Amino acid sequence: MEPKASKSVRVRFAPSPTGPFHLGSARAALFNWIYARQQNGVFVLRIEDTDKERSKKEHEDGILESLRWLGLDWDEGPDVGGEYGPYRQSEREPIYEKYLKELLEAGKAYYCYCTKEELEAQKEAMIAQGLPPKYSGRCRNLESAPTDRKPELIRFKTPEVKVEFKDMIRGSMSFDASLFGDIPIAKDLRSPLYNFAVVIDDELMKITHVIRGEDHLSNTPKQILFGKALGFSEPTFAHLPLILSADRSKLSKRYAETSLIEYEKQGYLPEAMVNFLVLLGWHPKGDREVFKVSELIETFDLKRVQKAGAIWNEEKLSWLNSEHIRSMDTEKLTALLKPFVIEKFPEADEKFLFKVVAVQKDRLRTLKEFADIAGFFFELPAYEWGLLVWNKEPQEKIKESLLATEEAFKNIPDGEFTKEKITDSLASLAEGLGRGVVFWPLRVSLSGQKASPDPVSIAETLGKEESLRRIEKAIKKLP
Ligand code: GLU
Numbered sequence: 001m002e003p004k005a006s007k008s009v010r011v012r013f014a015p016s017p018t019g020p021f022h023l024g025s026a027r028a029a030l031f032n033w034i035y036a037r038q039q040n041g042v043f044v045l046r047i048e049d050t051d052k053e054r055s056k057k058e059h060e061d062g063i064l065e066s067l068r069w070l071g072l073d074w075d076e077g078p079d080v081g082g083e084y085g086p087y088r089q090s091e092r093e094p095i096y097e098k099y100l101k102e103l104l105e106a107g108k109a110y111y112c113y114c115t116k117e118e119l120e121a122q123k124e125a126m127i128a129q130g131l132p133p134k135y136s137g138r139c140r141n142l143e144s145a146p147t148d149r150k151p152e153l154i155r156f157k158t159p160e161v162k163v164e165f166k167d168m169i170r171g172s173m174s175f176d177a178s179l180f181g182d183i184p185i186a187k188d189l190r191s192p193l194y195n196f197a198v199v200i201d202d203e204l205m206k207i208t209h210v211i212r213g214e215d216h217l218s219n220t221p222k223q224i225l226f227g228k229a230l231g232f233s234e235p236t237f238a239h240l241p242l243i244l245s246a247d248r249s250k251l252s253k254r255y256a257e258t259s260l261i262e263y264e265k266q267g268y269l270p271e272a273m274v275n276f277l278v279l280l281g282w283h284p285k286g287d288r289e290v291f292k293v294s295e296l297i298e299t300f301d302l303k304r305v306q307k308a309g310a311i312w313n314e315e316k317l318s319w320l321n322s323e324h325i326r327s328m329d330t331e332k333l334t335a336l337l338k339p340f341v342i343e344k345f346p347e348a349d350e351k352f353l354f355k356v357v358a359v360q361k362d363r364l365r366t367l368k369e370f371a372d373i374a375g376f377f378f379e380l381p382a383y384e385w386g387l388l389v390w391n392k393e394p395q396e397k398i399k400e401s402l403l404a405t406e407e408a409f410k411n412i413p414d415g416e417f418t419k420e421k422i423t424d425s426l427a428s429l430a431e432g433l434g435r436g437v438v439f440w441p442l443r444v445s446l447s448g449q450k451a452s453p454d455p456v457s458i459a460e461t462l463g464k465e466e467s468l469r470r471i472e473k474a475i476k477k478l479p
Helices: 023-038 057-070 093-105 116-128 194-204 214-229 260-265 270-278 293-299 314-327 330-344 350-363 367-373 395-411 419-433 435-447 455-462 464-477
Strands: 010-013 042-047 109-112 153-156 162-167 171-176 183-188 209-213 236-240
Touching (some): 010 209, 023 057, 023 293, 093 109, 093 194, 153 214, 162 214, 171 214, 350 367, 395 435
Antiparallel strands (some): 109 153, 153 183
16 A cells, blocks of 8 residues: 655654563654654554564554554555555565575675574683673684584674764764674574664665664664665664653563553543653653643654653553543543443443533543442442531431421422522521531432532432432431
8 A cells, every 4th residue: 555645754663562562662652653743754563573483463463452542543554454554574574585695695694503502602701701792703704604504593794893873862872883793683584683674674664763762772783783784774763761660760560561451441541641651751841741642743842852761650640641531522531431331330321421421520530430439320329327427416417407408409390400509409508507517418418428529510410309319318317
């Protein structure tokens, strides 16, 4: 399929399908995607499945599902039923083979016959001599191939040079390639290794900017050397800061290994996740933190991404989620909440659910929480009569208040049971008995709990009949 856009900026997200799709990968995908959208460029998705043992279809599916959930669409790829599929390295082996041959023929790469055990022994010998371990170069200049062994690897003849580049985030970088030794680039002509395949693909896919995690920083000089040896053009690099736990240690396993879909299951909105992930390393000029995706595309600035580690803050995620829930259109939110509600209250009515969502959406941190927090709307929970008592007031007074509230509600004509009418009907009562004595037991009788939206809103949402039923129940509870 032809690409949708063919503008100058071309970025890629290149995950390996070797495990569940984690947050660090999601952030790398997002930064690439935002940059592409902002620059009117192209976002390429490339599945790096050269590791045949560890790559799994289920993980690839997880990547695609997560990207779709986050709304990170890619712009080109093979046609699969009218959609773009991802590029897969496993389908490009003949391409890598061609370039491996080219390097071998030019004498820039060679077959290495050293076994694992021999490499281990070489390494130990170097360490014993106080040298930094690297490949000894034993097979570099073999006159002819040994007849008694098979090649183990293809190695790149690393030149003893300084590799320098300017990273968009980290500034001038310099590496001494003489420390690398001759780098393995393939197991055989059909099995390229990660560092090599990346370089070929980035060139052929005309990638202009390589935006990825800092954990890849040490790969970059190697990739630059391969590119130079093949006469490729060099992309611009931008290495995103590490994600750290609050105490600045490596991100704790609990979060680092939580797959993105887990957050979806917990009821986080993709909008909130995108907002949260982008703040892991980037900050706008002002204090503002809540952004819609369209605003991010406008405001984001790759040059403002920090070098220092980005701190993971679960509370911020939850706060951002509540902010995005609050600003979401109630109808859309209702549709998203429905599955969470149906799971617990299969009978829940859609119209009623919409009303409940409208009252409750300001108090929600996750979608999943909704069924717990707002469950009382669908089913009055059991509660002890003592909860109805406000501030150690005598229970007679509470009963009196509830009876008067019942009376007041009954006097509101059917069909006019609105917040305004309810408030008016309770005004003189609250004045006489005290606000607490009126509203506290009303809150508890309607919700069965201490914390809830204001009781008048609950009453309006429940409607006259159900409110009266719950108040009567409360009155009966009082001894
Ligand atoms: N496949 C690599 C990974 O999943 C990323 C490669 C890259 O971005 O250059 O870590």
